[in-house]
Amino acid sequence: MSDKLVQRIVAVSYLGIPVVLLAAVAAIAATGPAWAWAGCVVPLAMLVLGWVLRRRHRYQPRWWMGVAGLYGGLTGLMITLFPLVVGVWWPAILALPGLILGLVGGLALARYANHALLVPFRPELASTPYELVFRLRGMPLAAVLIGAETITIQSHPVPRSEHQYRTYPLTAVTGTFEFTLSGAERLKFPIHVQAVPTEGPAVILQANGEDWVLPTNQSTTLIAVLEERRPQL
Known part of the structure; x- marks a missing residue:
């Protein structure tokens, strides 16, 4: 899919x-007292x-999911609670489902943008400024975050200590191999990661003398991105 389509989804x-939330709040405020417009x-x-x-x-796709999830959750929550200002009580019963539905909807939208960016993999992505997330x-x-010159493996979206992430220059990557996990393996990582064994494709990444076993359904794409970006350094 084109970059324009991905950016439309992000927008x-x-x-x-x-x-959408502004329109909903304005429609509700129009039926209530003047001070209800403050909700806008x-x-x-x-x-x-x-x-x-x-x-x-x-x-930077790593931020898309967090922002979309937050915005979606707030929208679902506010749409169900804001009718209280005009004396309509029953939507408040749906506050929790609204929050969950909005959160899931936002996350799904961000995931779709990331999928549209990576699948199918286009070699020209290597020459773009996108920080690709797997x-x-x-x-x-x-x-796994692959930037223009570095690759980062992190156990948390916002790492707070050196035990939660490891960054290597792409020149330090010495090997990538695709294989399949049976789900019975006990995976070990150079950083602290809580992993649940799963069956499916994975990538063995060798970088700076360390070996990583990275279970990802986009193993072929991950390797292709690395192969395309490394020669550009």
């Missing part, structure tokens, strides 16, 4: 969700923040 996550401050603030963050994150199977918070 929907960062800007479209706040616009929240979606307007989300819209302004989304505009700023979209410019910063447009080539999720690791059996490790919900862990990911």
Whole structure:
């Protein structure tokens, strides 16, 4: 898929969700007292923040899921709770389902953008400024980030210590091998990672004298990206 399509999906996550919330809040406020219009401050603030963050994150897919999930969850929660200001009580019963539905919807939108970027893999991605993200199977918070000159393996979306991530220059990568896990293996990592054994494709990554076993359903794409980017250094 084209870069334009990916950026449209990102724009929907960062800007479209706040616009939907603003429309919903305005429609509800129009049936209530004048002070109910103050509720529009929240979606307007989300819209302004989304505009700023979209410019910063447009080539960093690792942020897409967090922002889209947060915006989706807030939207679902506010749409169910805001009717309270006009005396309508029953939607509040759906606050928790609304929060969950919005969160899942936002995450699904971000995942679709990442999938549209990577599948099918296009060799020309190697010459773009995208920081490509590969999720690791059996490790919900862990990911592999391939930048223009570095590769990072992290166990948390926002690493707080050196025990949660490891970064190598791409020139330090000495080997990549694709294979299949049976699900019975006990995986060990140079950083602290809580892994659940799963069956499926994986990548053995050798970098700076360390070996990684990276379970990912996008193993072929991960290796292809590394092979395309390394010669550019």
